[in-house]
Amino acid sequence: MIDRTTPTPFAADLYALATEIADGELAPRASDFEERAEFPREVLRTLGKAGLLSLPYPEEFGGGGQPYEVYLQVLEILASRWLCVAESVNVHTLVCHGIAKFGSRQQQEQHLPRLLGGEVLGANCISEAHAGSDAAAMSVRARRDGESYVVSGTKAWVTHAGVADHYVVYCRTGASGVRGISAFLVDADSEGLLPQRPEKKLGVSSSPTAQVVFDDVRVPADRMIGREGRAFLVAMDAMDSGRLAIGACAVGLAQAALDHAVTYAKGREQFGQRIIDFQGLGFLLADLATSVSAARALVLSAARLRDRGKPFGVEAAKAKLFATDMAMRVTTEAVQVLGGYGYTTDHPVERWMREAKLLQIVEGTNQIQRLVISRAL
Template sequence: MTVQRILPSEEAEAIIDLARQIADAELAPRVSDYEARSEFPREVLRTLGQAGFLGLPYPESVGGGGQPYEVYLQVLEELAYRWVVVAEAVSVHTLACFPIATAGTDEQREKLLPSLLGGDLLGGYCLTEPAGGSDAVAMTTKATLDGDQYVVNGTKAFITHAGVADFYALFARTGGEGASGISCFHVPGDTAGVLPQRLEQKMGLNSSPTAQIVFDDAHIDRNAMVGDEGTGFRIAMAALDSGRLGIAACAVGLAQAALDYAVEYAKEREQFGRPIIQFQGLGFMLADMATQVAAARQLTLHAARLKDAARPFSREAAQAKLFATDTVMKVTTDAVQVLGGYGYVTDHPIERYFREAKVLQIVEGTNQIQRLVISRHL
């Protein structure tokens, strides 16, 4: 990766180096085969967990890595550079741990977080519904109190890690209409009545399992509620502020991979007696791509530094997610063009990068929603 990094500590440098080594040894050799077979790399996630990468931004006292978000996002970028599915998996897991880490009781944190962050367990995030889409407040999944248990009924859609997650952060309606009627729950993946459906056949991210999850009279303990009743929507939106930065970092890593591959190809491919990178039309295109990737990275890290300083960062997170994911779509599109016909065939990874880029403009809030968030802050 042709990136100069300025990291806040020697420890951070060692973490980034370790992430790069693991990515080169465990991710890069597997990606093509696993994507072709649509196989989820669960063992790779265990390896990352054992190395401490599934809990990097959470405190060491509960099993996390105690690292600034600025460092965590650069780890995600390194992973996405080799295999964006794995980086997205880490981002989703981090998102799923957020409710317990920030809104859970002391007892919940002490009991659950060490195993959630230690790598043995993998999480999913159950917010979106088939009819709701971007309108999360319109959710219809209900959790009805029955004695010492809640009975959950409803359907969640487009759930990453559906069927392979060991636990889900679930958002369901416990009260009336509106955001104040939504609560958050921690649900073990093997709970009776939690029914993952057939896997979605997607354009990209083939090795990442995505499906609807039906909750059919699923009984969960009353103490599985995270935070106070009616605070679930606020928890979900706070989690998404952080999650959007994770997706932005994934986008930057993928865009950098496409840029580097296009540059190397343009150096080697000769037409009319010279490398095509020497033609101004292509050279200027690559220069624009490089500038856009650098800008996306800095916007993402700026938002992370605000978060690390405990300052408001919601608008900046939306800006980073918007710009970085629009950038990766533009960069991968241009990378296909640089390779010409070779960019359209599976002999080169560029066509896969192109397909993977599109979904990043959709997940963790579509880019139209990001614009709505930004405009409201204005």
């Protein structure tokens, strides 16, 4: 039983609600949806109606008014049942982040209530085929044409491509470098916005990831988020929060794998005793349990800095790095604990191992996290 922190009066109730939905709506569907690569759109609507898509945002726009410390623990619960859903919540939350923190009052009033309520789904378009970790090298361009901008180019690795209702598109409106990038909220049904065929991935197959082509897509000027040429700051600010979310997802995934491995080891007998009673295996599980707890503590420590308005970017990088590397190890060892059974789809540990690999890559690869941390030393 995990003893969760409850910094607000409603935190315990939110954890209970998240657990109820995760057990009833997520866990029973995960394997089937992953096998069919089907996106669980209705599940996201359910989370929206339950108020779990809006937790860290102001109540005036329909948000939950909760600290990030609470939001991340809810995300961990969701990830422990189905990573695709938790990652979708993270992506959607980051779309809302740019509007809530940098958007105009009109944008906030017009778009946030429907986004936070789950009526519409968001996606971020940052990466390009040649500009992944180096976001400042993006080349998708938006040129001014009267009261609109016309967006041209191709974005890559877009989560929710083809299923989102809105895309936050980062593109170049000025010279090269970080000062020439702007962001726009673009409707999915805009003429010339063309999602491509989903990528065939190692894991998280139910979450569509694809390129999105912008063939002279016309966007009203009042859809720009923040100041012209300053959107790189919007992206980096969102990414720091996103790294905390990925760390929480990693903790949830690792906890699920650890729990499954422990249950199996307590029920499996060899040479006349439970295999968990063999010191070699028992000590391994003890190390894994310690790593999961350490990662959870690191993620929540960084979240508390964010909630207090303190700089947290470097601590978020540490949390993302440690938690996702930990999840990769825990899920791999969980497969090993189950032996041959772990290598079959009869048990979910092989899926969790494949999913853990994604977390070492998204929101900045772990090599990028080490770069961020080393530069701060």
